[in-house]
Amino acid sequence: MGRLGPTEIILILVVIILLFGAKKLPDMARSLGKSARILKSEAKAMKEDDKSSAPADPPHKTDEQPAQRVIQAAPGDVTSSRPVNEPTDTTKR
Numbered sequence: 001m002g003r004l005g006p007t008e009i010i011l012i013l014v015v016i017i018l019l020f021g022a023k024k025l026p027d028m029a030r031s032l033g034k035s036a037r038i039l040k041s042e043a044k045a046m047k048e049d050d051k052s053s054a055p056a057d058p059p060h061k062t063d064e065q066p067a068q069r070v071i072q073a074a075p076g077d078v079t080s081s082r083p084v085n086e087p088t089d090t091t092k093r
Contacts, residue, residue, distance in 0.1 A: 045069075
């Protein structure tokens with residue numbers, strides 16, 4: 001298996017266009033881009049959550065409800081922003 005040359009890349013693109021159709025490809029690319037943006041923002045949020053909580057601090061036992069977190073959608077996409085309930089630990093230890 002060597003490198004892909006320009007003829008192999010063109011052949012692969014032609015097969016993809018024949019399989020999915022030229023009308024579906026922009027929609028598929030758009031949804032793939034949205035998914036990548038959401039994944040990136042969630043990974044960034046998880047890193048920020050890890051940095052903000054100190055591992056040596058014991059958990060506080062309070063009856064307060066945690067604030068809801070909102071997942072930010074892409075600019076102009078207001079239909080997919082939604083509040084998210086954080087998972088709670090209901091197991092007895």
